[in-house]
Amino acid sequence: MVSPILIIAIGLGAAFLLGFVNEDRKGIAFALTLAALAAMSLIALGWTLAFAAGNAQTADILTAGFPPPFAINLRMGPAEAALSLLVAATGFLSAIYMRDALYRHGRRAMAVLLVAIMALTGIVMTRDIFNLFVFFELIVIATGGLVLLSEDRRALAAGFKYLVVAQVISIMLLIGIAFVYHAMGSLNIDDIGPVALGFSGAGLALFLVLVALFLELKPFPANGWALDIYESAHPGFSAIFSAASGSAALFAADKVLATSPAWLPLATAIGIITFIGANILALRQNNDRRLLGYSSVAQIGLLLTIVGQRDLLGDSYLFIAGGVLVAHAIAKAGLFWMSGLVGHRDLKDWAVLRANPVLIFAFATFVAMLVGLPPFPGFYAKWDLAHILMAGDRAWLVALILIGALIEAGYLFRWFGFATKREAPEGFPGFSVNKMGIVFVTLLAGWTSGWIWGDLSANPNVLSMVPVLFALAFLVLEPLPARIKNLIAIAGLVGWFVFRYPAYDPLQLVFAIIILVGGAVIFLASFNWQGRRLGFYPPAMLMYAGLAMLIEAETSFTFFASWEILTLGSYFLILRGKMSEPHALSYIAFSLGGAFAILAGFALAANGTQPFEMAALADVAQTAAPYVFILLAVGFMTKTASIGLHIWLPGAHAEAETDVSPMVSGILLKAGLFGLWVLLMHMGQTQFYGINLTYFLVWIGAISAFLGGLMAIFQEDAKRLLAYSSISQMGYALFSLALMNHLGWLLALMFVINHYVYKSMLFLAVGGVYARTHTKLMYKMGGLITLMPFSFVSVLIGIIAMSGVPPLSGFGGRWVFYNAIMTADMRLPIILIFLSGPIGFLYLFRLIHSIFLGQLKDEHRKLKEAPFWLLVPQMIFVLFLLAFAVVPGLILRRVDAYISTFFPEGGLEWTSGGIISEFGYWNPVAIMLVIGVIFVSVFLLLLWMNHDAQKVKQFNIGFAGERPYRPETTHFAWNFFAPYRKAMGFLVLPVVTTFWNAVTDVLHETADFARKFYTGNGQTYALQALGFVVVLFLIGSGGTP
Amino acid sequence: MSIDWPRIGYAALTLFIVINYGMIMTALVRKIGARVSGRYGIRIYQNYIDLVKNIALRSKITHGVMYYLGPVFRLTGGVGLLLFVPTIYGSAMWSNFSFAGDLVLALYFVFFGTLGMALGAAESGHPYSAIGITRGLSQVTVAELPLALAVFAISLQYQTLNITDIVAAQQGGIFNWTLFTNPVATLAALFAFVGTMMRSPFDVVIAPQEIPIGPPTEYHSSYLALMQTNRVLFPIAKTVIYMNLFFGGATNWFEFAIKVFAIYMISVLVGVVHPRFRVEQSITFFLKWGLPVGVLAILLV
Amino acid sequence: MMQAIYDRLKDRFQLGALDVRSRKGLAFVDLRREFLRPVLTELRDVEGFTHLILLTAVDWIEDERFQLTYLLNNRQKNLDLGLRLRLDRNLAIGETIHDLWPTAATYQRELREMFGIAFPGSPRVDEEFILEGWTDMPPYRRDFDTLAYSQQTHADREGRETSDPREFMKQILYPKD
Amino acid sequence: MKHMDPNFRKDTKTEFPQREELKPRKVTTPDGQVIDIEPLQDYFCQEPPKVHQKSYFKIVEDFYNWCRAESLWILAFGTGCGAIEMRPLMTPRFDAYRYGIQWRATPRQANLLMISGYLSVKTLKRAIRTYEQMQGPKYVVGLGSCTINGGMYWDSYNTIKKLEEYLPVDLYIAGCMPRPEALLAGFMELKKKIKAGNAEGANKYAEKFDWYKANQKAVIKDWDMPDYNW
The missing domain is CATH 1.20.120 (Four Helix Bundle (Hemerythrin (Met), subunit A))
Structure with missing residues (x-):
């Protein structure tokens, strides 16, 4: 060598x-x-x-x-x-x-x-610590010089401030080194320690050295002097300053700390405060480089925290710290280099990156790396870190780290949203090839590091999972026309289903059919898009990959990785919508919050064992079980948008593209349901202070079902209406799942199937109408029935099915529901469910009336039927609903038998003459026949009597002797359920939204307040650094020097 | 599946009996009302004349397919509801098509006609129709709530959803009726009964003074004839459910006639002494009075 | 009381004589056009005539004049005061007072339609008020002959007889005289 | 007798302009295409009324006519002061219900239009529209002398004098106003006429449609509706 x-x-x-x-x-x-x-x-x-x-x-x-x-x-x-x-x-x-x-x-x-x-x-x-000091001095001087490379005038001031404070620190380090030599008689790090925590003699010496080293890491809040450098220096140098200097300084601190484990808590405390504090401050930043600066500080804080935990981490220390460090260094360097491509310093100016899709991909990669999403090193590191800390009874630290990470994700994804959605500046001169090349190299390094960490990890490598690779392959296929990609995507979904089919148990099978086959059906609608449709297929396929892996996951790691992947994919997918920037942000914020809850839950459950089988959830210790249950349930319920955690859903689903809405509503929501299913399957009867936790779920489900429906009633926007309806429907499913009996589960499964079908169908139908009318506001439409008969039929069938009116499949759900609640322990929440049934009827009627019935508007007179490819899946769904209504047994029978393995009691009896339960019976074929015969007879009768009716037009109505003035003033559609609002409106005041707004407001206010420390004055910064030392000293010594 | 011709014959006969009974009974109810206020009132066969007159109209119009199908949905809803519920207890044939489904079917099939009618009326493009529909739908959501709770309560009480079984459990004396064994549930159900019979005080849906007659504003001729038929049939079909669930059912047609009339008169009696509620008032009313009784019913079981 | 008000106004504006009518508390005053607005404002804001009872017109065809009558009411004191203003019939342009009383706009619309008196600036004054599709001269003008118009528009039923009511009743009640 | 100016000539030249909302206009579709809207064509059915044949079998037609006669549904539309005379018919004193007479709030379901008193031109437009919106066979009864010959409004510039020039009147009930008893008597007469098969106003209207329209349009200058209001 x-x-x-x-x-x-x-x-x-x-x-x-x-x-x-x-x-x-x-x-x-x-x-x-x-x-x-x-x-x-x-x-x-x-x-x-x-x-x-x-x-x-x-x-x-x-x-x-x-x-x-x-x-x-x-x-x-x-x-x-x-x-x-x-x-x-x-x-x-x-x-x-x-x-x-x-x-x-x-x-x-x-x-x-x-x-x-x-x-x-x-x-x-x-x-050698003195050598360390020498190198530090060199760096300080070099930094002071290199800052001047920038053309920014403030760089000079920044460099000067930096020099002033850095000298103060150096002096402190030097004194510390002198004390160390005095105490130890050696300057070699290996000869130091172990030094006990103390503030005299060797303790004081080590304290000074450590404090100096910590200050080199720019801890919060004593870091104003360094941030100006990030902001004003040349981005190339900022990359070094962030990625290389930070890492090196950290390693120096690590070396010294390794000698004296007693001092580790100090590092942990400074680290975590820095991590959270810097992240909060970053929330308010509009300047990209300063934001990156805060983020760098935060990441170093996180690393310092990890360093502080090295006593617990043991062998995994290098893997974890390395993972976070590498992710930070690569991503931060990459982002600083990218900032050089962007002409202006406002976050919104990053929209210019859209000129090159690869740059957007790079941006996404770096953001994902920083947040610690799969398949990047930070993900593996975070996973292991959480597990080890949880097992070591340091749950509070996990909580703090995750909160900090969530805040970080918040501003990073907001920034990403700006880049993809805000208006790109006019007259953009083009990117420097040289600089772009560097960014691409970094991008490559990022993915390589992901592969390496995956390989090093004890858990499976995310990047070697077939579905993920398939999804990533679409990145390469991007130049192909959209229709070819669509074909490949469909083939992939169906192929994977066929390939995995033998391995599924009936429950997985149902979910697999919905995700893979159902996904393929929805993809048929995507044939409607021409051109290349950049950025659609990779995230979509990533989402499907996550979903496909989720239902097969055997270990908590695969489950969680799949969860994160599908979250990431769906975020990018939702973000594509025209107006969806804020909604995508709230989606990812809630989803990551939920994901972190799941991570914490899994880590708590695993108690250090890895890999942790999902089935082992049943064996979690009594003391931890309720907490595991709550954490996981909360995590999954963010995905099902249960009430309280629902505010992301309406916007995200309503503003998504036409074929994305059914994907994220019809399919993605099922992920949460699947999670809940697995949770209840293994830990269903968990008690918390003597209360069965499923009781809470029953209540949450019922309230979601009720309030979701109520809010849907008052929407003017068709897609929002459907989105709120999803909250309601998922509430139903949650409710029935949490009933914890045989039919409850069967019912939940029927909801899974039905909701997928009719919600996808309705979203596509509304999307088809939107494609023609360019509006989602229902009162602006009306009378489209003759122009769009197929769309009308699918909405009609969807409505009958959804409202539970016989003879379509929704009724089967109601029947099972009644049978299920007969054996339920709880009765009160059922009242809400009873009420929400007819409420569903209200909003659905509003949907069909306001769009298809009533008065046709002038500008819609010549509209055509919805695009062909949007109709194809709808008609498939219509046929399915009709078939499912007559022969529900085809699907349900196997599942019924499967559920018997969990609840042997209370199953259904499937006979040729119908379906028989413990309490009642149901014969779908007979119902369909009887209703059909009566209907046809009456219809023929009417036809015989009224066959010669004169077809009239829209204004030929008995209008009290007058004639209608205009269609707009005659179509009764706006504020359709005004009396209902008068009576029940108080229930839908935006309490939850207000709450979450308050949370973000408080964070922002805090950031605003904290910004006052950063005066921009070098002396103040120096004083702050000294103050930091003093405070640390006082706290550390307990006030008694 | 072989066709059970006798059963179809009996079903047709049931339909025939009930329609005629309904024609006479509703006329009788109006006549009673007239007599109370000192008039002669309509002739007892007036409903038939009106029906024929409407069928005999020469000119008709249509606003479109759904408009045309609206009354078909409506009447199918009424006929289906009647035939899905066993009419006469103890008779296999008069149970009609109740083999197809239990109580849940009956409860949900009620909405079939409502939905179709709403769609048909809405296609006419008449704002009054739409306003009537919003009123009707808004009101029915809460008006049906006490019934749903009462049904839940008694199906828990009898541990079955099978209507025939519920009637069977009430046989053997008047005090076996749910009315006496579970008065709270019965009371709750009666709230819903009064609330959904389209009579005062809950008839703001068709308030003639403000929105001509609500949803059917544009209907006439045979459409109206079908709806008139349903108007006499549907309340009876609904009353039959209440009779079966709460009042011991009927073992023969005579008992049927008496009980249906008596139960029907409840809504009439309430109606004649109460002025009309606005929609939000009736919603509040049901939430304030109907709902607590219903909740009490399911808590007491 | 009315006299006192009149005297107070008289000091400042040129007014015609106070025309006191049969009922106590009802009087009319003629005034010139330029005093209309100040007098109305004064009456409304100072003298307590807060209510515009009506605004109507009379067609003095012989004088070639339209007379506008603004009838005001003081609710506290139960006084009615009518202001009479004469307009040239051939140049029938009045002054809008909808800013003093919003209801005046409706009266002015009616006068516009029925007498053809213009009120520039009054809201919606040119829209149809009661008549629909009217194309002839304003029907309340006295040179509009409603009988002739009726004869030329709506045919009489044949055999219709018209009697003078006085003669007719006399024949019935006192056939001998 | 009232003095009449022999020189007065009504204005027959001025045309009333088409109503703004009925003028053809151009509208931009959501896709940016500009299309023509002709409100009268697009919003209203343009078919003329049809003459409907009686039933093929006389006995059936007689039965139908009997039913029609015994089920008179009056449109609740009061055109003038006579509307007040109809209210007592519902009261215990007169109780018209026993004769099969009922009031309906919508023209679609009514088959008897009562012109209850004077009919101004403006109201005539509404009456025509309402009549045409009723489904045949349908009947018109003119109430009071105003509908017969103008009555006390004989010299009004704005009130029609002979109702049958505009709508096919089946029966006039004279009086100013006729009392409720007279109304009942009139209904009995109408019944007889219907039962005899002579109340074919709707067909007559369809047959002489052009004549009726000409009369109507002669007095209604702002004809702002299709020729036949279905």
Whole structure:
């Protein structure tokens, strides 16, 4: 192996050599710089690969020929190798990125850059604290110089402030080092400690060193001096400052802390405060780089927290810390580099990235990496971290980390929403190829790191799962026409279903049919879109991949990974809607909140065991079980949009594209239901202080069913109406599931099927109407029945089926419902369900009346029927509903038998003469026949009597002697249920929305308040840094020095 | 599946009897009302004349397919409801098509005609029709609530959803009727009964003074004839359900006639002494009075 | 009381004589056009005549004049005061007072339709008020002969006899005289 | 007798302009296409009324006529002061219900239109519309001398004098106003006429449709509806 000291030597040597290069020969100087950085990277890479392959041992390099502590020694271990690679590679890429700036400033700037990178690798490798100090000083000076590469005038001030505060810190470090030497008699890190927590003698020494190192990490709130650098420096340098400097400084702190575990809580405390505080502050940022700065600080805070937990993490420490670090470094470097592509500094200006889809993909990747979503390293790290912390009884820390992460996700996804939805500036000059190339390399590195971490993980690698790979393949297929991609997508879904069919149990089968076959049917509607439809298929397929994997998941990890994948996919899918930016954001915020609850729940349940079988949920210890239940239930209920957690749904579903609405409503909601199903299957009877937790679910389900329906009544927007209706329907399903008896579960399953069919059908029908009328406001339509007969039929059938009127399939659901509640323990919530049934009738009638009946408007006179491909799936659904109404047994019978394995009592008897339950009977064929015969007879009778009726037009109505003035004034549709609002309106005041708004408001207010610390004055910042030390000292010593 | 011709014959006969009974009974009820106010009132066979007159109209119009089908839905709803419920207890044949489904079928089939009628009336494009429908639908959602609760209560009481079984359990004396064994549920159901019979005080749906006659504003000729037929048939079909569930059912046609008339008169008596509610008032009324009684019923079982 | 009000107004505006009628508390005053608005404002805001009972017109065809009558009421004191204003019949343009009393707009619309008196600026004054599809001259003008119009528009039923009521009743009641 | 200006000539030249909402207009569809809207054509059925044959069998027609006679549904539409005379018919004193007479609130379901008193031109338009919206066979009864010859409004510029020029009147009930007893007597007469098969006003209206329309349009200058209001 090449000696690692060469890394430092090359950096230093090249910097020295640059001095000999002619000032004008910038090309040579730059080539030299690049070569040096490349060589440094390659050496580090060599070591890293050797460690990965297991061919290398940790090597100590002695510099002066003496063993430590008599001379400085460097160490090259796996962590050092990886970090050196990170630092050197970042430097290398940044150098290419900053080519223009470096050319402008000449060889000196290049030399400073080389020194900075060299010093950073030095910090990583050295084992000597005084050496550490030297390298820090080098970095401080180099930073001060490199900041000037920026064209931003504020950079000068920023660099100066940085220098002032950095010197204060350096002095502190130096004093600390002196004390250490005094106490230990050695400057070698390996000779320090273990030092007990204390503030005299060795304790004080270590305190000073640590505090200095922590301050180097820019902890909240003593970090104003560093943030200006992020904001004003050249993005290429900011990338180094964030990715490389931060990592190196952290590693330095880690090295010192490793000697004295007693000091770890200090790191944890500072880390977590920084993580949450910086994230809250970032919420209010409009400047992209400053936001990235806060985010960097937050990520370093998280890492410091993890460092503080190394006593607990044990062997996983490197994996976890490394995962978070790598994700942070790559993503942050990538984002800083991307910020150089964007001309202006407002977050909304990132909309310019839309000029290149790959950049948007890169942006999405980096955001996902930062938030810790699969398949990136942060995901695996977070998973393991949560598990280990939970098992170590540090649930509070998990909670804090997850809250911080949620806030972080909030602003990052909001930013992403700006980029994809806001208006792109006019007259955009184009991106620099050079810079874009760097971003692409980073993107590649991101995905590679994801694969590596997946591979290293004890759990399956997300990137080696077939559905995920299939979905990702669509990224490559993007240049193809949409219709070909659609065909492939359908083939993929159906193919996967056929392939997996033998392995499904009946429950999985039903969900698989809905997700895969049902997904394929909805995809038929997507044939309606022409062109390439960029950015539609990858997220859609990602969602389906997540769903397909979810229902087969055997371990909690696969389950959770699938959950995150489908969440991510559906977020991008929802975001595509024209007006959906805020709704997609609230969707992802709630979904991630829910996902984190699930993560915490799984981690609590697993109690350290990995992999954790889903079935083992049944064996969770008595003490933990209720908490596991609550966490998981809350998580799943964010997806089913149960009341209280529902506010994301109406907007997300209503503003999505026409074929996306049925996907996210008809199919995606079922994921939550499936989760609840699995939960109840394994932990159904969990008690909490003597109360069966399913009681709460029954109530929540009933209230959702009721209020969802009530809110649907008052919507003017057709898709919103359907969206609220979904809340109601999911409430029903939750209710019946939580009844915890045989028929309840059967009913829930019927809801799963029925809701998929009629909600998809209705969304497509309304979407088809929207495609023609360009409005979703119902009162602006009317009288479309003759123009759109097929759409009308599907809405009509959907309504009959949904409202439970015989003879269509909805009635079967009602019948099972009555039989199910006969054996239920609870009676009061049933009242709400009784009330919500007819309420469903109200909003559905409003839907069909306001759109298809009543008065036709002038501008709609020449409308055509909805597009063909939107009608195809609708007609399939119509046929299915009719068939399902007559022969429900085809599907339900097997499931009924399957449910008997959980609830042997109370099943149905399937006979040729109908279906018989314990209490009643139901003969779908007979019902259909009788009604059909009567209907036809009466119809023929009427036809005989009234066959010669004169067809009249819309204004031929008995209008009290007058004639209607205009269709708009004659169509009764707006505020259709006014009397109902008078009587029941108080129930639908937006209490929940107000609550969640208040939560976000408080966060924002806090951020606003905290911003007052950041005066922009260098002296203040220096005082803050000192104040931080004093406060830390006082708290640490308990006020008694 | 072989066709059971005798059963179809009996069904047709049931239909015939009930329609004629309904024609006479509703006329009688009006006549009684007239006599109370000192008039002679309509002739007892007036309903038939009106029916023929409407069928005999020469010119007719149609507003479209759903308009045309509205009355068909309506009458199918009425006929179906009648035939899905056993009419005479103890007779296999007079039970008609009740083999197709139990109490739940009857409860939900009530909406079939309502839905069809609403769709048909709405296609006429008449705003008064639409207003009438919103009133009707708004009111019925809460008016049916006490019934749903009462039905739940008595099906828990008898541990069955089979109407025949429920009637069977009430045989053997008047005190076996649900009316006496479960008076609270009966009271709750009667709230719903009065609320859904389209009589004052709950007839704002068809308020002639403000929205001519609500949903059927545009209907005439044979459409109206079908609806008139349903108007005499449907309340009886509904009353039969109440009779079976709460008043011991009927073992022969005579008992049927008496009981249906008596139960029907409840809504009439309430109607003649109460002025009309606005929709939100009746919603509030049912929530304030009907709902608590219903809740009490399911809590007491 | 009315006299006192009249005297107070008389000091400041040129008014005609106070024309006191049979009933106590009812009087009319003639005034010129330029005093209409100030007098009305004064009466409304100072003298307590808050209510515009009616605004009507009389066609003095012989004088070539339209007379506008603004009848005001003081509710506190139960006084009615009519202001009479004469307009040139051939240049029938009145002044709108809908800003003083919003109801005046309706009266003015009626006068516009029935007498053809214009009130520029009055809201919706040119819309149809009672007549629908009227194309002839304003029917309340006295040169509009309603009988002639009726004869030319609606045919009489043949055999219709018309009697003078006085003669007719006399024949029936006192056939001998 | 009243003085009449022999020189007065009514204005017969001025045309009343078409109502704004009925003028043909151009509308932009959601797809941006511009289409023509002709309100009268698009909103209203343009078919003329048809003459309906009686039943093929006389006995059936007689039975139908008997039913029609015994089931007179009056449209609740009061055109003038005579409307007040109809209310007592519902009271115990007169009790018209026993003769099969009822009031309906919608023209679709009524078959008897009572022109209850003077009919101004403006109301005539509503009466015509309402009459045409009723489904045949349908009957018109003119109430009071105003409908017969103008009555006390004989010289009014705005009140029609002979109702049968505009609608096919089956029966006049004279008086100013006729008392409820006279109304009942009139209904009995109408019944006889219907039973005899002579009350074919609707067919007469269809047969002489052009004549009726000409008369109607001669007095209604702002004809803002289709020729026949289905």
